[in-house]
Amino acid sequence: MRKSLTAVLIGAATLAGCATDSPLQRGDKAGLQTLESMLADADRAAAAGQHDKSQAVLKAAAASYPAEKAPWLQMAQTRFDRANYSEAIVQAQEVLQRDPADKQAHSIIAVSGLRLSTRSLAELSQQSNLGGSVRSEAQELARMLRTTLGEDVLVPVAGANKAPRKVAPPIKLPVPRSAPNPSTAADPFGALK
Template identity: 55%
Template sequence: MFKHVLPGLVCVAFLSACASGGQSIANAPKPPTIAEAMAQADAAVMAGQNDKAYTILKSTSATFPTEKTPWVRMAQMRFDSGNYGEAIVNALEALSRDPDDTLAHSIVAVSGLRVTSKALADLSQKNNITGNVRSEAQDLAKLLRASLGQEELVPGAARTVQRKEQPKRAISAPASKPPATANNSSDPFGALK
C-alpha cells in the first residue's frame, strides 16, 4: 500500500508547488515605467542624491535594455561631475542604441578632448612629450584646427605677428583718349596714311 500512496503524495506535492508559485508572481510589484524611473532619478538629483539617481538609472537601463535615455542621463551626470572616462562609456552605450543622438556624440567628443588635454598638460609639465606622442599631438591639433575652421585652437593666445607696412601704391589717372582727327570721313584707314 505504501508503494501506491507514495507516488500520489509526490504528485500532490508537485501540484501544490505549481499552484502557489503563480500567486507570488501576481503579488510581485511591477517595475516602474521609463517615465516613472526618470522622474525618480530627477527627484533624487534635485535632492542632491546623485549616487541614488545613478543607481536608479542603472537599474532602469537593465530593466529597459533598448532604451537610450538612462544611458544619456548617466553620461551627463558623469560628465557634470568631471568623471570623463565613465561619461564616455555611458555615452557610447547610448550611441549603440541610437547612433544619431547628438548629445551622446557631444559628450563623447568633449569628454575625450578634456581627457586628452589633461594628459597632454601632465606630459608637458614633465617635459616628456617626444617622438610619436608629440607628432600625434600635433596631428590632432591640426585635425582640430581643420574641423573648427580656425588657424588657432585658442583664439587670442597665439603670438601677434607684426607685419611690415607695404608701400602704398600711387593711384594713376585714367588713360587719356587718343587725339581725335578733324577729318570724319567714312574711310577707316584714312588715319593710317
C-alpha cells in the first residue's frame, strides 16, 4: 500500500509539473505582456538612475525571450547613450541576428563605430604615431565618408566659424552704347511715350 501511495504521489507531482506553463509555453499574447512589463521595469530603473539594475532586467528579458530583439535593442541604445560604444555594437549585432533589417541597430553600429574610430584617431594623432598605411587608409576612409555624406568636414570644430564659400563675382555685361536721341535727351521718359 505504501508503494502504491508513493507511486500515486510521484505520478501526481509529475502531472502537476507538466501542467505548469512557463511564459514561453503560453500563448504569444501572454508572453509579450510579460516581456513588455520587463522592458517597462528596465525603463523605470534607468529613469531612476539605476543603470545596473536596468541592464540586469534587460539581460533577464533577453534570456527569457531569446527570439525577441526588443531587450537587445534597448540594451544597445542604453549603452550607446552612455557612450559605451563597443558594448552597444555587440548588442546591436544581437538585434541584427534576430532582425537583419533593423535600421536602429544598423545606425547604432555605424555611429558607434565612427565614434570609436574618431576617438582612436585623435589619440594616435596626439601621439604622432599615425603614419604609413594606417594614415593613408584613414585618409581614404575620411574621403569616402565626406563623399557619402556630402560634407566638406566630417567633424566640425565646436565654436569655429564656417569658412565662407567662395562665390564667383557677378558677370558685368557691357552696356550697349547708342547715340542719344535728341528728343529724349531732355526727357528721360520720352522714349516710353
